[in-house]
Amino acid sequence: xxxHEPIDLAGKLASFDEHWTPKRIARVNDTDVKLAKLSxxxxxxxxxxxxxxxIVLEGRLLMQFRDxxxxxxxxQAILVPRGVEHxxxxxxxxHVMLIEPAGTLNTGNLRNERTVDEVESI
Amino acid sequence: xxxHEPIDLAGKLASFDEHWTPKRIARVNDTDVKLAKLSxxxxxxxxxxxxxxxIVLEGRLLMQFRDxxxxxxxxQAILVPRGVEHxxxxxxxxHVMLIEPAGTLNTGNLRNERTVDEVESI
Numbered sequence: 001x002x003x004h005e006p007i008d009l010a011g012k013l014a015s016f017d018e019h020w021t022p023k024r025i026a027r028v029n030d031t032d033v034k035l036a037k038l039s040x041x042x043x044x045x046x047x048x049x050x051x052x053x054x055i056v057l058e059g060r061l062l063m064q065f066r067d068x069x070x071x072x073x074x075x076q077a078i079l080v081p082r083g084v085e086h087x088x089x090x091x092x093x094x095h096v097m098l099i100e101p102a103g104t105l106n107t108g109n110l111r112n113e114r115t116v117d118e119v120e121s122i
Numbered sequence: 123x124x125x126h127e128p129i130d131l132a133g134k135l136a137s138f139d140e141h142w143t144p145k146r147i148a149r150v151n152d153t154d155v156k157l158a159k160l161s162x163x164x165x166x167x168x169x170x171x172x173x174x175x176x177i178v179l180e181g182r183l184l185m186q187f188r189d190x191x192x193x194x195x196x197x198q199a200i201l202v203p204r205g206v207e208h209x210x211x212x213x214x215x216x217h218v219m220l221i222e223p224a225g226t227l228n229t230g231n232l233r234n235e236r237t238v239d240e241v242e243s244i
Contacts, residue, residue, distance in 0.1 A: 006192055007199040009177075026201045028173045029223050031153040033199075051150045055131075070128055077129040077155075079148045099221060101151050 009035065009057065012122050013095055020114055022098055022106055023122040034098040034119065038090035045085065045108035052080045052100040059094030063087075131157065131179065134244050135217055142236055144220055144228055145244040156220040156241065160212035167207065167230035174202045174222040181216030185209075 007025050012035055016023055020042060022034035038061065054061065055077040063070045063078050064087040070078055080086050107115045129147050134157055138145055142164060144156035160183065176183065177199040185192045185200050186209040192200055202208050229237045 005200075006194050007201070009197045009199065026175050026199065026221075028153065028175050028201070028221050029171075029204075031150065031221065031223075033175060033221060049151075053148050053150050053155060072128050075131045077131065077148065078127075079129070079150070082151075099148075099150050099153065099155060101153075 009097075013037070013057075015122050019093075020106065021116050022119060024119050025122060027102060030102050032098075032100060032102045032104070032119065034100070035122070036096050036098055038088060038094045038096060039092070040090060042088045043107060043110060043112065043114060044087045045110045047080075047082055047100075047104055047108040049082055050101045050104045051082050052098065052104065054078050054080065054088070055097040055099070057095040057097060059090060059092050061094050061096060062089040062091065064089060131219075135159070135179075137244050141215075142228065143238055144241060146241050147244060149224060152224050154220075154222060154224045154226070154241065156222070157244070158218050158220055160210060160216045160218060161214070162212060164210045165229060165232060165234065165236060166209045167232045169202075169204055169222075169226055169230040171204055172223045172226045173204050174220065174226065176200050176202065176210070177219040177221070179217040179219060181212060181214050183216050183218060184211040184213065186211060 019037050019039045022036040024032050026033040056072045061072045141161045144158040146154050146156050148155040178194045183194045
């Protein structure tokens with residue numbers, strides 16, 4: 001049963017190169033656990049109904065909100081509550097774990113060339 | 123707004139000593155993200171309706187199933203699907219992140235002296 005196999009985060013991260021393209025490593029009931037590689041600035045967006053937890057595994061993440069910004073390093077996390085506009089910025093290649101409801105679009109309320117409609121499982 | 127503050131995993135882990143007593147660090151919609159310190163053998167149990175993802179942060183975790191067992195080290199995770207009997211064993215003090223639906227009881231289908239009814243937020 002594949003669900004009994006260990007999931008190696010470094011191995012999963014080594015299996016893809018794309019930036020801003022979260023990959024699913026587990027589905028926990030209705031919640032997805034994803035890994036993503038970030039680099040540069042993303043777009044301002046919000047998720048109307050979904051909270052989103054970012055956990056930095058490697059690198060540095062600047063989470064911008066309209067009224068403040070928060071720097072995160074490895075072992076630090078931030079909860080972005082539903083409805084709150086945010087923009088992730090990675091000054092260097094940064095690896096994150098994302099925890100969010102299944103079906104959460106990476107670009108939230110926007111649909112553009114960075115939108116990932118089908119999240120790949122790795 | 124406290125939700126905008128970074129969550130430091132090492133700091134959160136340093137804030138408690140109890141074993142087998144998961145603490146909530148974030149609620150993501152209906153899912154809890156928790157930290158726990160494990161040491162020794164837990165009890166065999168299952169969660170009838172809840173999947174559970176264990177991610178090892180420090181130490182070593184042996185996840186026993188009735189038909190196999192899996193060793194995990196830092197940076198490795200395992201999904202325990204709902205309904206599957208399991209027993210976590212930590213040969214040394216081991217720190218884990220748990221991702222599971224809110225309301226998941228640590229002892230699953232059992233209720234005993236190790237059951238934590240009220241999960242503390244830290």
